[in-house]
Every structure is written in structure tokens, then in C-alpha cells.
Amino acid sequence: MSVIEREPSTIPAGQSAVRLDGIDYVELYVGNAYQAAHFYRTMFGFKPVARAGMETGMRDRLSIVMVQGDIRLVITSGLNPDSPISRHVALHGDGVKDVAFRVDDVAAAFQTAVERGARAVAEPQVHEDERGRVVRATIGAPGDTVHSLVERHGYAATLFPGFEAITNAPATHAVGFTEVDHVAVSMESGHLDEWIQFYKEVLGFHQSHHEMVWTKNSSMNSKVVEDPSGKIKFPIQEPSKAGTNSQVQEYLNFNHGSGAQHVAFLCDDICFTVRTIRENGVRFLEVPGTYYEVLEERVGAIQPAVMAEYQELGILVDSDEDGRLMQIFSEPVEARPTMFVEVIERRGARGFGSGNIKALFEAVERQQERRGTI
Template sequence: MSDFTISHVEFYVGDARQAAYYYRTAFGFRTIAEGGPETGQQDRRSILLAQGDIRLLMTSDLTPDGPAARYVARHGDGVANIALRTQDAERAFRRAVEHGAEQVAGPHPVEQPDGTVISAAVTAFGDTVHSFVQYESAEQLPGPHLRRVDTAGNPPADQQLLHSLDHFAVCLPAGELEKTVAFYEKALGFNEAFEEFIEVGDQAMESKVVRSSSGAVTFTFLEPDVRRKPGQIDAFLDAHGGAGVQHLAFGTSVIAGAVPKLSSQGVEFLHTPATYYDAVEGRVGSLGGDLDVLRELCVLADRDDWGLLYQIFTRSPHARGTFFLELIERRGAQTFGSGNIKGLYEAVERAQAVADAGAR
């Protein structure tokens, strides 16, 4: 059984201050702690951001040969460490190693101004790792050189639009899906929740979802079907340089309020063809007065056996066009909007057919 929750997600980036500024100004995160030479961390700079239950740690090296610099050179800015909070970091580490995980750092206590933190780390997929972090109290910081900062310049807490990390979407090279899922089940105690074969025109992908026993940590693993034409999974793997986190999904309670607010702050969301909304109620059922709002904001809708969800994706803010973000509002739904993949494809096809007819 895994008691895991998310401690924080660490990004390796070219410039921690620039990355933190983007998430603060565009998404409304607050800076709650910083670390660098001034706090005894001589070789790197880290900035911890928070919103709701979400903690993002932006880290960049101050030397050209550190781990963050090497990661960025190979992959560009991206998710390097998904830190899992647990009540027993040593036990979690030992189980993972016994079932094939490679050790990155053995269990060790870290003395901090706010108490002792026990930490360990193992490989996960690609160049991404999992830290196991055991805290003495809920308010402790995740690193020995992080120091709390004055929050006077942060967005007000009551204006936060995002409340949780809903899931991680991970792209895997062909042939790695089954063994990756087996690793999460055996080494980390996760359970397989869903599996699906998704066909989109001449492209196809396999998808499996695993979830911690606590229900707080969810991964959607995606693998391309090499029998079909290359698609978005192949494009990510090529540009990123192997397996990695394609996107994070931020949970929001009111997506209709979050999208215009974040758009006004500089977040670029993907456009949805108008033809998508001509067919969406035929696929998911009546949306009532929400349909016009979704159409105006380009928000997608899907339904499963448990309920409805609304979702929208950002454009990638990175030069390689790899990592991006998702907003998701769940109204009972437990799946991840796979119906929208086909729905969007068909909408684009209808729009193209209309354009072709007009050109003739």
C-alpha cells in the first residue's frame, strides 16, 4: 500500500528566477521560499512556489556542469523530480530498490531550521526521478537551503484559481509502457486504474493510468503505436530527447472563471475549432447553458460513467514545444478526457472540409 501524496514537483530550468516569474505572473503562484548562495546553496538557485495544494520548485544551476544544466541541455526546461510525501521514506526507498529502481540517493536526514526531513530518491522514467520525503510537520520546507520569504508582493491567497495537481501525463517510447506500469505497481504500490487504446485518424496510442493507494497521485502513461503514422507522442519524444512529463494538469473548481483570468495574465490556451461544439452534445449529452460559455472560452467537455469534466490545454511556453499545462474541472468524472482527442481531430477534419469546399 502506498500512502503517497505530492510533496512538490521540481523543474530543472535554465533560469529559476525567470521561470518563477512566469508562473507567478501568468498562473498566480506565490513565492514562499528561496535558496541560493546567500542561504548556503552555492551551486544552484531554487525558488519554491505555491498555490492551493500545489508546490512547484524551480531550480537552475549556477555552474555549466551541474545536474540541472545537463538536464536542460538535453531536454530543455522540464520536470526532473516528482517528490512523493510519505510517512516512511526509508521503507518506500527500500521497496522501490528491491523491485528494480536505481538508487539516486539513499535515505538520509536533513537538518533544517524548521526541523528534520528524511529524504531518499530513485529513478522513475527517462531522466525523471522520485524523491521520497518524510516530514515532521505539514509546514516544513523540502530543502535544507530554502528560506521563507516575505509574501507581501504575492497574489492574495483568496484569488487563487488552482487547487491541486490532478495528474501527470508521461510520454514513453514504444515498448516501455507495460514495464513502466509494472514498476509503479510493484515498486511503488500503485494500482492500474484505466487502460485505453486511442485511435485518431492514421495515428494511435496506448494509454494506461496508475494511481497511488491514497488516490492522491495519478500518472497517465502514453506510448505511441509504431504501426501507425507518427503523432504527438512521437513528436514529444523526439523534441524532449526521450521519456518525460508531457504535461501537468492543474485542478480548478471553476474553469469558466480561471480561463479568462489566466488569459488576461498572459497564459496562451489552445484554440478549439467551432465545429467541435457543433457535435459535442451529441457525444457527451446536454450541457445546458454551459455550452455557450465553453464555446467562447474554447474549453473542452467529456463524460464518463461517473460524470462530466471540462478541460483546456495551454500552448507550450518552451522553445522545443514540449511541456505544457492543462486546467481541469471535474464534475464527477474520473477519467481524463480521451474522447476529446478524437472529438478535436474530427472537428479539425470538418473545418478543413468546409474550407476546401469554399475554395472550390
């Protein structure tokens, strides 16, 4: 079941919402930043452009900034086993720690968010040198993830004070990613509505979709929140059938709590992008060939040559009242069956592939059977 719900936010009349201007960066905490940066460069075409570590005066971590299109990833490792970064990785494995938002005024945004109920993680701090000034504050998000609020003056979006540009990076071949389409979050059963209310009441988002998905082994309840511009989107899901080990529950078990289950990267030509990253070694979930036998009944006519390419590459197709979208999901990108990557192309569609979610669940469950976790 899929319901589109384009409702207004719940910000009271007369109160201005926290004004966000898109995602500034997504930070991953990982065990080895050098190796992870190599992985995201060679597999997904991200270019390393800046770094900070002991050589730049950063004593507790190594961070590498990587870019593609309008996407900025920050890959961070701790430098000692007792650091919060290292403890986070030990508990959760490699994965998303921070989905940071651009704002015009960090102090005002932070104050507003905290007054509305956000958990304060770090108060506004000014980082300044001869190149410019960056102000940053941080609030809590589901699980151990956070949202930083970033205000820039003079600093390019690829740099922070204390970072140095990387000028000798190996050749990087972009795969066509243009921006972060959405970040999907999984959480324990019973907490979905509380976090939907958080994004609506604290940050002025609105709920745009609601999905219920069932298979023979499991079920999922999912709702999507978006900021007013539609630039920032969070599908949030919880397992909705007690006693089963769905792919959402498997994520929660291995992540040891709520967190970002996948990041979806937008592209303009999904066939080119998927073919490129498959050649780079990325593995994708497989769907049965029968999926394509009934696809046109659901989404409309598709040119035979295009259909053949979609089937060859394993690309899923869905449609809504605004258009069509194509998507595909990688296998987990680390040792634990937790974080994965979605590739998505939108041709007007504003949905998240509701017609494909059951096919995705069943594909993941086939992998779970091989892992012995279902």
C-alpha cells in the same frame, strides 16, 4: 477506444505496499529560475514563498518554492554549465525533473521500493536544523525523471533546510488551482507496459484506464496508473504507429527521450480559471467549432449559457459513469514543443477525457503542421 480498468495492484499477498500520502512537490529544472518563477507567478498565479541559493549556502543551484492551493512547485536552475541540473536542461529543455511523494517513513519506503526493482538514485539523507527535520531519498522514474520520497518533522511543506522564506514577493493573484490532478508521461514505443508494471509492482499502484487513439496522421496507446487513494495519477502514453510523427513522438524527439509531457492542475471553476489565465497571456489549443455541435449527444444536456461560455473559452467536456469533467490544454510553455499545462475541473468523473483525446490530437497536429514537424 476507451476502457476503464479498475483492477487491484499486483503486490503479492502478505507484502505491504509503499505507503504514499500524495504529491509533496513537483520540481522543474529550468534555465533561469528567476525568469521561470516570474512566468509561473504572472501567468498561472503561483506565489513564491521560499528560496535557496548562494546567499543561503546552496553553492550549486538556485531553487524557488511556489505555492497555490495544495500545489508546491520547486523551480531550480544550476549555477554552472557542468552541473547535472544544467546538463539536464541542455538536453531536455525546461521541464519536470521530480514528482516527489510524501511518506511517513522514508527509510522503509526506499528499501521496499528498491527491493521490488526501483533504481536507487539517492539513499535516505537527513536534513536537520533548529526548525525541524526532513528526510529524503530518491528513486528513478521514466527517462531522466525521478521520484523523491519525503518525510517531514516540524518543517512546513513549503520549506526545506537551507531555504529561507520570501517575505517581499510581488503581489500574486491566484487563478483557482487547488491541487495536482495528474502528471502525464510520454515514452518510446515498446516501453509502456514495462513502466505500468513498475508502478504496480514497485509502488502498489493499479491500472485504471486504457485508451487507444487514432487520427489520420498518428495513433497513441495510453494507460493510467493510480495509487490506492487516487491522489496520485500518471497517464502514460507511447506512439503506437511506426513511421509517424505524432504529438507524442514530437515530444520524444524534442525532449530527447521519455519524460513528463504535461502537468494537470485541478480547479473548482474552470471558466473563471481559464478566463483569468487567458487574460494573463496563456495561450490554449483551439478546437473546431463543430466540436460543440455534437457535444450534447455525447455528454448530455448543457445549459445554453454554459455551452456558450465553454465554446467561447475553448473548454472541452467529457463524462463517464461517475460524472462529468471539463478540461483545456495550453500551448507549450517553453521554446520546445514539449511541456504544457492542462486545466481540469471534475464533477465526479474519474476519467481523463477519453472523448476529447482525438480532438486534442487533431488540434496539436494543426500546430505541428505550422511548425513543419508532421
